[in-house]
Amino acid sequence: MSLRKTIAIIGGGAAGFFSAISAAQEAKEKGLSVDIRIFEATEDYLQKVKISGGGRCNVTHHCYDVKMFCQNYPRGSRELLSPMHKFQAQDTVEWFEKAGVHLVAEADGRMFPDTNSSATIIDCFLHAVDKFQIKLMPNHVVKTIATSASSQLKLSFRGQEDFMADAVLIATGSAPGGYRLADSLGHTIAERAPSLFSFKIEDPLISELQGLSFSDVTLKLTLPDKKGFKQKGAVLITHWGLSGPAILKLSAWAAREMKRADYRGTLTVNWMGGKKTGVVENQLNQMKMENSKNYLKNIYPENLPKRFWLNLLKKYSIDGDKQWANISKKEGVTICQALVASSLNISGQNRFKDEFVECGGVSLTEIDFKTMQSKICPRLYFAGEILDVDGITGGFNFQNAWTTGWLAAQHMVSR
Ligand SMILES: Cc1cc2nc3c(=O)[nH]c(=O)nc-3n(C[C@H](O)[C@H](O)[C@H](O)COP(=O)(O)OP(=O)(O)OC[C@H]3O[C@@H](n4cnc5c(N)ncnc54)[C@H](O)[C@@H]3O)c2cc1C
Incomplete structure (x- = not known):
């Protein structure tokens, strides 16, 4: 047998x-x-x-x-x-x-x-x-x-x-x-x-923009205990906040730490593909020189969707009907800062459906x-x-x- x-x-x-x-x-x-x-x-x-x-x-x-x-x-x-x-x-x-x-x-x-x-x-x-x-x-x-x-x-x-x-x-x-x-x-x-989730974020910068995506952003997540995580890639704005490959990767690498922090933290976003402040400053100055008579609402960095740019101006109470020539130094600094280091509060998580x-x-x-x-x-x-x-x-x-x-x-x- x-x-x-x-x-x-x-x-x-x-x-x-x-x-x-x-x-x-x-x-x-x-x-x-x-x-x-x-x-x-x-x-x-x-x-x-x-x-x-x-x-x-x-x-x-x-x-x-x-x-x-x-x-x-x-x-x-x-x-x-x-x-x-x-x-x-x-x-x-x-x-x-x-x-x-x-x-x-x-x-x-x-x-x-x-x-x-x-x-x-x-x-x-x-x-x-x-x-x-x-x-x-x-x-x-x-x-x-x-x-x-x-x-x-x-x-x-x-x-x-x-x-x-x-x-x-x-x-x-x-x-x-x-x-x-x-x-x-x-x-x-x-x-x-849990791992692989999107972030709940309520901020006027991204409100009403669900469906908009950015192919190249850099993200820095800072948790209340000061622990930090970085990621680079594409993000997607959703009804809830932010999702997309770079957010999901960030959620995976920080899964345990985010759970311990009850899914609260600060996300610093560079919407300009990680370009440094000085580079974006120069880019904005160049735009100002070349478009001094144009309205702020119509001229913006080419990698940004127009609706996002309008949200940015609105969030910081900058008048879009102003000509580029009339933008104040303070407004220029605010725009530059928002483009290279927007600070967004994460208030929760949402499962990624796929x-x-x-x-x-x-x-x-x-x-x-x-x-x-x-x-x-x-x-x-x-x-x-x-x-x-x-x-x-x-x-x-x-x-x-x-x-x-x-x-x-x-x-x-x-x-
Ligand atoms: C919505 C969703 C979509 C996903 N899509 C993808 C994807 O496209 N690509 C990818 O790589 N990953 C994907 N994943 C992850 C992937 O599905 C899991 O990593 C994978 O299924 C794990 O396989 P597993 O066999 O270890 O566990 P499971 O697939 O969860 O199987 C475990 C099985 O064990 C049974 N079981 C549990 N306890 C007992 C018990 N005591 N006695 C007998 N049986 C028991 C359960 O009923 C279940 O059938 C997805 C996950 C989800 C939830």
């Missing part, structure tokens, strides 16, 4: 499915017999994949340089280096291509299935699960995991029979139950906090990143968002799920 290895995957999300399928592929290649089961708390699988990327699923990012890729993780960048050398974005693209899904890169590097539908990814996974006879166990809430005399791990559920497994992967995302399981087995959970993750989770020092196995509890593995790893927006969070899920699969099968 051949010994059949049992692998239990807890969580039917991105990391759980990718790991289960990768384990089945690895076992097939090695000619091993495995019983792989995905235990999912709810009735539905892959719910986040379904809604991801606004329903299009931003699968990964078009960057095949591992070192550069890993710089996009505020937490986990160092630890992911070795796993990504084994399975990175390029491997993801090839994996999906082999499974019949063609991924296409957009100008900003985000990669989506060419159908632009997350259903393509879900269908691909469900087809593979069927092909490899992986058992799907919906409505199975794992309540406890216990070590046993047989050296297997025993999974207990709410209302179902126990299951003995040779290897267990916890891939429960940011669900509290998953953290409780990890904690019960001796793991530390690093402080959790992607949302939590930072925090199972402490990375307790994981062997060569295998994704726990250093505390043998036969126990972790993958995906349950780890204290999170990426900025752009496909990096799914790549973490694919990479860590794949790596855990290799070791669960061959250990």
Whole structure:
């Protein structure tokens, strides 16, 4: 009788499915017999994949340089280096291509299935699960995991029979139950906090301008404890305040500190692509010389939308019907200061609709990143968002799920 290895995957999300399928592929290649089961708390699988990327699923990012890729993780960048050398974005693209899904890169590097539908990814996974006879166990809430005399791990559920497994992967995302399981087995959970959010800002400078975007601004966030964070890139004015890639990056890098500050702080914005005060001063003087007879409301730096310029004049009570020749020195200084260092008060946060993750989770020092196995509890593995790893927006969070899920699969099968 051949010994059949049992692998239990807890969580039917991105990391759980990718790991289960990768384990089945690895076992097939090695000619091993495995019983792989995905235990999912709810009735539905892959719910986040379904809604991801606004329903299009931003699968990964078009960057095949591992070192550069890993710089996009505020937490986990160092630890992911070795796993990504084994399975990175390029491997993801090839994996999906082999499974019949063609991924296409957009100008900003985000990669989506060419159908632009997350259903393509879900269908691909469900087809593979069927092909490899992986058992799907919906409505199975794992309540406890216990070590046993047989050296297997025993999974207990709410209302179902126990299951003995040779290897267990916890891939429960940011669900509290998953953290409780990890904690019960001796793991530390690093402080959790939302990441990837936009800032609530009420200021006359940006009021009524929702939809306006700036391709190149520099941002400096100062928190009440004087801690500072900087970022550069595009921002978008929303009903609420500010969003866009640079704001989301800032929110990710400052996730924990902003939570501790109750999402209050000061955002200093340079709307002129980071140009220094002297440079903008010269630019304004040049405009004054060349347009002395023109009205202030009609002549403004070319990188600014007119509506923004009018808001700026209004905020500082500067008459737009004045000619440039008549602008006072004080007004010139005020305009220059507002362009290079607008000070805006942040009064809260708002979730970004296309992607949302939590930072925090199972402490990375307790994981062997060569295998994704726990250093505390043998036969126990972790993958995906349950780890204290999170990426900025752009496909990096799914790549973490694919990479860590794949790596855990290799070791669960061959250990
Ligand atoms: C709206 C939105 C859009 C997003 N878009 C993108 C995107 O386009 N690109 C990107 O890279 N990232 C995106 N993300 C982030 C990405 O979805 C997550 O990083 C990723 O899903 C994490 O995968 P996971 O498998 O670790 O966790 P999840 O996908 O959250 O899966 C965990 C699963 O475990 C189950 N579970 C929990 N507890 C138990 C238990 N005790 N027993 C059994 N099962 C349990 C849950 O029901 C769930 O099905 C988005 C997130 C959101 C919320």
